[in-house]
Amino acid sequence: MGIFDKPRLRPVEKRDDMPEGMWSKCPSCDAMLHQLDLIQNLNVCPSCSHHLLLGSRERIASLADPGSFRELDADLVSANPLGFAKYPEKIEQLRATTDLNDAVLTGMLTIDGNPAVIAVMDFKFFAGSMGSVVGEKITRAIEKATAEKCGVIIISASSGARMQEGMLSLMQMAKTCGALALHSEAKLPYISVMTHPTTGGVTASFATIGDVNLAEPKCMIGFAGPRVVKETTHQNLPPGFQTAEFMLDHGLVDAIVSRKDLRTKLGKLLAFMQGGVQ
Ligand SMILES: [Zn+2]
Structure with a gap:
């Protein structure tokens, strides 16, 4: 019909x-x-x-020459120095679900044949917050680069210091920067790569003091969030506030690099600053 x-x-x-x-x-x-x-x-x-967001293991796979990555300090795990309620349970749960022991992976690699030590933060572990394990692993990575006389690359993605570890988190800011000062005195290059989001104590310490500061397009870079800044200063914020492009215009960032171009860029920078492939 x-x-x-x-x-x-x-x-x-x-x-x-x-x-x-x-x-x-x-x-x-x-x-x-x-x-x-x-x-x-x-x-x-x-x-x-x-x-x-890109995980730390995937990031390293996209940058390292095949088979060149050697992880450092893989077994460091957070204690609970303040006795913060449910902190150990949260850490255990994240370790089980993310296949990471904390919010940073560190290791040695080569990029286009150029040796370097790398630290890559991972936002999916505790919002990339920096506790004593993150600070210690990054500090050891920098010290390894100083000992090996090679450059260090730190790729940041962080909500800032980890409040569950209180002052022990905040002291990681000074510790990482102290190690970078010694690395700099040895005339070795440090390349910082800021990715979404780079905030709080990470912005206020190692992430913004690279010899070269790179950032991914449109990523958020700031200390406090825009709402806090607005309420504190009682001023309207300019367009694009706390984006990588804003930071490029104002001199905090040297270049914005798309993810697909990062490997080539890092290889060239290392070759230039370390005198080419050794
Ligand atoms: Zn889209």
């Missing part, structure tokens, strides 16, 4: 063969992104080039 016999349209049922978690939405342009596309594109949106 013509079109009147056609079955009614039904809501699309959930398909059993579509695995959970394969699709996500770009927070910038709302495009639907397939997990495989994201992995191949280093977690950068193919539609609008928005840089999503």
Whole structure:
């Protein structure tokens, strides 16, 4: 009986063969992104080039010459020096779900044949907060670079100091910068790469004192959040406040580098500042 016999349209049922978690939405342009596309594109949106968070292991895999990465201090684990309630349980849970022991991975590698020590923060572990393990691993990485007479690269992604460790977190700011001062006195290069977000005690210590300060496009770089700054200063904030582009215009950042170009950029900078491949 013509079109009147056609079955009614039904809501699309959930398909059993579509695995959970394969699709996500770009927070910038709302495009639907397939997990495989994201992995191949280093977690950068193919539609609008928005840089999503990238894990530390994936970051190192994208930068290191194949087989060159040697991890340092992999087994350091946080204690609970203040007896902060539920802190050990939270750490244990994060260790189980992230396959990381804390919010930074450190190690030695070569990039286009140029040796360096690298520290890569990982936001998915406790929002990349810097407690005593993060500070200690970064300090040891810098000291290793000084001993090996090579450059150090620190890639930041952090909400700042870890309040659960109180003053022991804050002292990591001075400790990491002290190690960088000795590295600098040895006339060795330090390249800082700021990624989204670089904030708090990390911004106020090692992340912004590189010989060269690089940043990923549109990442947030700041100390306190914009709402706190606005309420404290009672002033309206300028457009683009606390973005990498704003920091480039105001001299805090030397260059903005897309994720796909970072490996080439770091290789050239290391070659230039260390006198080429040794
Ligand atoms: Zn997008």
